Amino acid sequence: MYNRDKVIPGIIIFVLFAAFPIWWGHGKSVPPPKPELPKGKCVESKEYMRAHHMQLLNIWRNKAIREGMRVYVSSDGSRYWIGLQNGCMKCHHDKSKFCDRCHTYAAVKPYCWNCHIPPETKEFKPPKRSALLKLFGIPERLTGNSSHHEYEEH
Amino acid sequence: MKRRDLLKLAGLSAVVAGGVPGFLNKEVKAREYTPPPGALTAKRWGMAIDIRKCWEHPECRDCIKACHHIHNVPEIPEKKKEIKWIWKDEFEHAFPDQPNEFNDVLLQGKPFLLLCNHCEHPPCVRVCPTEATFKREDGIVMMDYHRCIGCRFCMAACPFGARSFNWVDPRPYIREFNPEFPTRMKGVVEKCLFCYERLEKGQIPACVEACKHKALIFGDLEDENSEISRVLRSRFSIRRKAELGTGPSVFYLIG
Numbered sequence: 001m002y003n004r005d006k007v008i009p010g011i012i013i014f015v016l017f018a019a020f021p022i023w024w025g026h027g028k029s030v031p032p033p034k035p036e037l038p039k040g041k042c043v044e045s046k047e048y049m050r051a052h053h054m055q056l057l058n059i060w061r062n063k064a065i066r067e068g069m070r071v072y073v074s075s076d077g078s079r080y081w082i083g084l085q086n087g088c089m090k091c092h093h094d095k096s097k098f099c100d101r102c103h104t105y106a107a108v109k110p111y112c113w114n115c116h117i118p119p120e121t122k123e124f125k126p127p128k129r130s131a132l133l134k135l136f137g138i139p140e141r142l143t144g145n146s147s148h149h150e151y152e153e154h
Numbered sequence: 155m156k157r158r159d160l161l162k163l164a165g166l167s168a169v170v171a172g173g174v175p176g177f178l179n180k181e182v183k184a185r186e187y188t189p190p191p192g193a194l195t196a197k198r199w200g201m202a203i204d205i206r207k208c209w210e211h212p213e214c215r216d217c218i219k220a221c222h223h224i225h226n227v228p229e230i231p232e233k234k235k236e237i238k239w240i241w242k243d244e245f246e247h248a249f250p251d252q253p254n255e256f257n258d259v260l261l262q263g264k265p266f267l268l269l270c271n272h273c274e275h276p277p278c279v280r281v282c283p284t285e286a287t288f289k290r291e292d293g294i295v296m297m298d299y300h301r302c303i304g305c306r307f308c309m310a311a312c313p314f315g316a317r318s319f320n321w322v323d324p325r326p327y328i329r330e331f332n333p334e335f336p337t338r339m340k341g342v343v344e345k346c347l348f349c350y351e352r353l354e355k356g357q358i359p360a361c362v363e364a365c366k367h368k369a370l371i372f373g374d375l376e377d378e379n380s381e382i383s384r385v386l387r388s389r390f391s392i393r394r395k396a397e398l399g400t401g402p403s404v405f406y407l408i409g
Contacts, residue, residue: 069187114339124325
């Protein structure tokens, strides 16, 4: 075999590199997430909600928006107002202490909060300048993307 | 392996591959959905705008402020990117089908209040590829923002310019938001929804409630005894671009 002294170490380095996630995390365990549960009971059992909340939310948004069915009658006969901001989050006061804990752990990024406003939100942040504009130092006013702070002046 | 055994094995594998049969799955038993109690309902919601009352108070923007605050509509200074649910424009823009040089003079500087017309035959609904916009039984041309893919066919189809597109993230442009209502995100079309979320709670639309001069009348066009039907029977009214056949449900009382 030609270049044995280069090829073999090369293969070893490659295997180590490719297996990086395995040996780096070996023997360690990440503690399971502990979402903060509000007092009282949810619309369905904890086990059901844990396994099926996403299906339920998906059905809810179709029922509420498309069919006008705003009220959910749960398996024990209680009635609940359907809504994320006006339903779920009235008990689950803090998205970061409830939703995010498991979602971060499971590395899922639901896009609910692109539009829905988490209850802990106080204000929205001013518009961000794009990285490219910053890199070349182009002032915002030249792009026609003037922020609302400038608007307040006139 | 015998042929018979192979077939048995294949059948068994098919059952296993097909997943656990539904009846073994522990699901929630009763799942029922009902419309909200106490909601305002109608056969065909409509609005009449007493534009003469509007003209008596040219500075008044109460309806616009109320609507835009309640629905988290951003104030984007740039005209090309602005979002509007209810707004004012002049006669020749609102009614371009009525060319009349004398009217133009007569009505110069007189604003018309414009919003989604909630048409009987909405062209925006016909073109929407995802059914994100659809017509409800009560006549409201509804939007399901979850489904909008931002193709803007509806904007091209709407003859009234009632739809706005979010070219940028609207959130930074909302000064005081209403935590009861969501915002929209970049890449989504939005418009007036006749306050479906208030009707569900038994409230009239925000603009109608906010108008202290009672220039906006909201009600059921198919109910003979509703205030709006009586007003429309007794006074002369016009609709925007009625000749297009979309059947607008917003009427302007001019007589």
